[in-house]
Amino acid sequence: MREIGHQEWAGRAARLALPTRHHIGGAEESGGGASFAVVSPRDGRVLANVADAGPGEVDLAVAVARRAFDHGPWPRLAPAERGRALLRLAELMEEQRESLALTISLEMGKPIKDAYEIELRAAISTFRWYGELAGKLADESPHTAPGALALVTREPAGVVGAVVPWNFPLTIAAWKLAPALAAGCTVVLKPSEWSPLSALSLGHLATEAGLPAGVLNVVAGDGPAAGRALGLHPGVDVLAFTGSTAVGRHFMRYAADSNLKRVWLELGGKSPNIILPDAPDLDAAAATAAWGVFFNQGQMCTAPSRLLVHSAVAEQVTDAVVRHARELRVGDPLDPATQMGPLAREAHLARVLGHIADAASEGARLRTGGARTLTGTGGNYLEPTVFDRVEPGMRVAREEIFGPVLSVLAFDDLDQAVALANDSEYGLAAGLWTSDLSTAHRVSRALRAGTVWVNCYEEGDLTVPFGGMKQSGNGRDKSVHALEKYTELKTTWIRL
Template sequence: MKTYRHYIGGAWVEPSSGEYFDTDNPYTGEVWAKIARGNAQDVDRAVAAAKAAFEAGEWATMRPTARGKLLVKLAEIIERESERLAELEVRDNGKLIAEMSLQTKYLAEWYRYYGGMADKIEGAVLPSDRPGMLNFTTHEPLGVVAMITAWNSPLLLLAWKLAPALAAGNTAVVKPSEFTSTSTLEFMDLVREAGFPDGVVNCVTGMGIEAGAPLVEHPDVAKAAFTGSDMAGQKVYESAARKIMPVTLELGGKSPNIVFEDADIDAAVNGAISGIFAATGQTCLAGSRLLVQRSVHDALVARLVEVASQAAIGDPMSMDTHVGPVTTVPQYEKVLRYIEIAKRDGATCVLGGKPYTGSGSQGGRFVEPTIFTGVTNDMTIAQEEIFGPVLSIIPFDTEEDAVRIGNDIVYGLAAGVWTSDIGRALRMAERLKAGTVWINTYRAVSFMSPFGGFKRSGQGRESGKEAMMEYMQTKSVWIAQQMATGNPFVMR
């Protein structure tokens, strides 16, 4: 059994309390590693190391081009280690190796992209209406950034934050989820190998209340970037507001996946399955509300049940598995609780609806792919994020109905539209209140495309050029071209 310590100032250090907690394999339930249990004292040490690296030394004077080269080197190391990182994530969170082996290799592209962007951020010389004045802008890093990631895709979610923040010249203190800390901790060795100076990237592990909250509240932290539930994100936002500190929040979702009668039904079924049963439904962008035009409702439900019922449930390390275990015990219990609520509220369970204990379950935390029909949008199952393999199917009649139902939610992270009518596709993309709209596809993301939510789904954007500016602040510089001795009591 491996024991993981904090990574602070370029070294592995014991937690100040001397305490560790267990992490288990969701597939077997077996404890396989011990993780340092951090507290405010550990956070203080990490923030101090990050602040020192930001204000003085090699990183503080490093030119953007040199920072970019370090990021590109890190991308090369990630590609070399991608299979090992994928296996670590599967062991820690139970997601499929078929997906994670692609994801860990692809995350290198975020570091390569922002490595190339590091020296491409330019200020501007502005036209001035003031005679004899030159005015220009520069973009500068913020300082120490707190990065708190969720348990479903630790390294990918970290890349969305760390790559642009480092390219901009910031330093970081990372706090991964207490449920899935190992891949992030192993990643620290790759950061060191790439040549980042000590203190530029630090990692403190532990519980949210004990380590995450002190990190966000720390007076020397200049920004917080958080991925998690909307309730936890609200607490981060409240803490940041007390400091007048900027945040990037990537929070929950209850995304509508909308199928019109003119859609390719087989493609829509595949998209629906990808939207909710891939990653065992443990993704913020899950298409957990399937809105189906009434004229094709019954045919689509029949086809969907047929295909979903064939999903192979079991060992996430097998390339043949389609649905893996639920990552944490609290989440497993939450998913089952929502299934019972849906049944009590009158929804009809046409597939699944209970724990899976069949061949390949190994005693792990499995929930059958579950589909409910007869759902109305005011039901609990349609309004609250479940974060599991549970799909609500809601019929609609007209395009207006689809827009109304799709937007009738406190979230606005993503939406899907399935139609062969390009005019309808464009109208829906314009009218749906979501940060990402997919047309005839689902779950497509890229390092080049901004990602984030409307309403309670978040604040700010990750990925793309927009993310770079989330980690910089703009300074305006005025230069008088000649000395002037006018009235000093009047604004120039």
């Protein structure tokens, strides 16, 4: 990231041109005239009034995507040619990286440094990875009885509806779009109504990159109207969703009530982070625990929001986490020195503050934070918050808060730690800190989580799959395995 100061970012924000219309069939569509305000959590200012999609706009987008799939060139291109289009899109995103990062920072409050260096890096890398992969996949020809030839081919599944959240608006969109497009599907993307601007910008860049009209369509609207219409639409073959478990249940019902479309869900989490006395570096474990739960203002489905610490080192580790929390710089997301920006919406901040009040009333001890801050800005800022003396049955230890709130629970032995870790309806991710190789293997296998990080947290790359168990969802984003969600296996048996 080249050196751009706080004032220059603020000046660019004032001059930034933001998209306000749906992107359907390669062109802007204003829809029926209804609109909604996109409010910046930075200062409460209205950034733009964006066209609001209802069933009519969703019908149009799905019809356009269906024509592009049934009659257009995209599914019929050589996979390597589709890959080249995705690589062109990645290059355009790189050229527009600063403006895309600024858009994300404004619409959801992500610190500009994180938006540029983490969010955009991840999104661009995803399109590049699948662009390079597209032409390298092979079908199967199993060995069969003499006199027959069997072919197993992967074919694009059809029209994909992708509904993505506001906390990583381009990264998670890329995780859905890149494999779906590489497979030859067409897509209708519905971003969160809290963060539609970056997704609408992506739609324009896709058309500029040469994706045929109708291959990637973006409609802005809320869940009860646009999201529901997409979930119920009989013209959608696959629905991919990242968001809350409660909304994931709705999409399962929509599929049952319509055409039994396949539904892939990446949902909530209450991830445990286990620190044993033999951790290679207790200070590093504590620093990572603090970073993990406060990164992105705690608005992470994988956030290690349950810190499980052996009682022999619990006081030492908790004190270190509290120290790191107090050192975090909360401030304007357009300031490159800011480490924690505002929460995404005023209503969300109120919800998180409600959880903090509940934790205190249930007997958890507040070690630091717990209050709104920077109130004169008009933004939704909250202090990094740490509770210890948390009991497993407390709401703060069980419910996904989706904010910068850490619960510290002590344990006395490894079996108790694993039992505490697995005592959750969620199973998205987990962390473990130990120097013992046998312990690392045994505990990793015992943890019911889709990803287990050992002596680190939130690390990995596109070669490995990401997704959850239990009520954290199904299917996997990232890696070659993501293509399984957007393809159908066809068997052809030929008598020779």
